[in-house]
Amino acid sequence: MPKVHPKSRGGGGAAAPSPYSKHSSSGATSNAIFKMNTDIGQHVLKNPGVAQAIVDKADLKQSDIVLEVGPGSGNLTVKILEKAKKCIAVELDPRMAAEVTKRVQGTPQGKRLEVVLGDVIKTDLPYFDVCISNTPYQISSPLTFKLLATSPAPRVCILMFQREFAMRLFAKPGDKLYSRLSVNAQMWAKIDHIMKVGKNNFKPPPAVESSVVRLVPKSPRPNISYEEWDGLLRICFVRKNKTMRANFLGTTSIMNILEANYRTWCAQNDVALEEGPAEDDSSLMEVENSQSMAADADADADDWDGFMDVDADDDDLPAFFKDQQSSLLKSAKGSNRKRKGKVAELVREKVRSVLEDKTQLADKRARTCDEADFLKLLWSFNKEGIHFRSH
Structure with a gap:
């Protein structure tokens, strides 16, 4: 995939039609590679320190297979590949899939990266030990439910969410944010707040602040359907x-x-x-x-x-x-x-x-x-x- 010259701001094609996008053109924000579609949550994590902290919190083993949702340009992906056996990256945008593939192409890491093009909510996922995700905000809830229902359950999930959504995960009975999500998440997993991530750590910056949470599915799982x-x-x-x-x-x-x-x-x-x-x-x-x-x-x-x-x-x-x-x-x-x-x-x-x-x-x-x-x-x-x- 050809890159746009750094001085050019108008390059890149329009985003591919997306099940998450209502008005693709309004969510397009220019960057040095191509136009980012913020309607489908394309806010690339640009702070390498935050990316490293997220991967470190997963406590990866050399034998781990990691599922990454929305790899973007691969800032988290390359750090995952430094520690894990394999990374399965599910990406909706073909341009991003090409970019993350090209980033490790011809390196030893390239052989350990599998890019799956498609909607993660509709995709039958292969086995994985750990999930790491800079989650597109529009799919936060369905992705959480899908991960909670996965069998066998992953060992741990390190997930970036909109801060208000993360607060719903922690909400207790009587809280304004208490919901079906709260009950389900707390029934099936132990949840910890890891860190707050300011909007300026992303390119382009989102409109809201973010939080990283750790979901550890309960073992053994609750004996109910x-x-x-x-x-x-x-x-x-x-x-x-x-x-x-x-x-x-x-x-x-x-x-x-x-x-x-x-x-x-x-x-x-x-x-x-x-x-x-x-x-x-x-x-x-x-x-x-x-x-x-x-x-x-x-x-x-x-x-x-x-x-x-x-x-x-x-x-x-x-x-x-x-x-x-x-x-x-x-x-x-x-x-x-x-x-x-x-x-x-x-x-x-x-x-x-x-x-x-x-x-x-x-x-x-x-x-x-x-x-x-x-x-x-x-x-x-x-x-x-x-x-x-x-x-």
């Missing part, structure tokens, strides 16, 4: 300032989907169900329509406080809910009321019993619940045959 745990948390934190009763019993779409999932679980475990309409004529229920669900989402938009790194592409519901939710909304359009069946009544009573009788968490809000509360909820729901993942 990640998908099951995360599915429960997604429901609880859909509206973290609402009570658990409102999030479950007061949300018809959730109850309908839990009923469908309970039916699947019963079928797979040879549990007989009594079908038919409920005997009580008062068991007519309102069916949520798309407008009311949208209003709920708008009402709770302030839960995220407008962070640039929020889960913009992160759905409110577990993945296995999506198709069922769509069909439920379609069936609701022609009628505002429908009669509940016996299975729906059974599931509703199970949920009520778990929230009110077995855990006494019906009137608590997700933002005030701790890890023990969520574990109690998950155990009680599972005991009743109610699950939060596909089977």
Whole structure:
């Protein structure tokens, strides 16, 4: 890839289309190599002291395979290759991939560098021992969840984040920043703050300050299903300032989907169900329509406080809910009321019993619940045959 002459400021082509970029042209900032696309988090760490400190904190071994997310021009990469057996660098921008490849080409380090071109969130990652990342802010949350769910778990992850996002990782029950991210991260990993990194350590400087954190996945891992745990948390934190009763019993779409999932679980475990309409004529229920669900989402938009790194592409519901939710909304359009069946009544009573009788968490809000509360909820729901993942 030809370099632009240092005196030229207009060289380089436009950034390749990116799943992270909304307006690529507005995020293009010139540097000596080519135009940097800040919309996809292209802020190169230029301070060699900070880069060295980040790699040192990983405590790399000569046998380690390191995953680096967003290598950029390779300032972290070359320091990783000095200590590790191999570096797998996942890069979205073909120009950056070419630049980091060229940087070590023809050297002994070049044979130990593997560059994977693509979106790290959508890429099936090979085995790695350690992850080091100057993380593009837009993918902070999905990358964290992906690393937490990786099996086998990496030994350690050294990750650079927007400072506000890092604070969410540490947040405790009752804190304004406490969220599903906080509970998940602290459930699956021990988290330490390593250092603050000022914006002037990057080229071009980002609009916010950064922090480096160390995530050490717990060993042994908690003996629960990640998908099951995360599915429960997604429901609880859909509206973290609402009570658990409102999030479950007061949300018809959730109850309908839990009923469908309970039916699947019963079928797979040879549990007989009594079908038919409920005997009580008062068991007519309102069916949520798309407008009311949208209003709920708008009402709770302030839960995220407008962070640039929020889960913009992160759905409110577990993945296995999506198709069922769509069909439920379609069936609701022609009628505002429908009669509940016996299975729906059974599931509703199970949920009520778990929230009110077995855990006494019906009137608590997700933002005030701790890890023990969520574990109690998950155990009680599972005991009743109610699950939060596909089977």
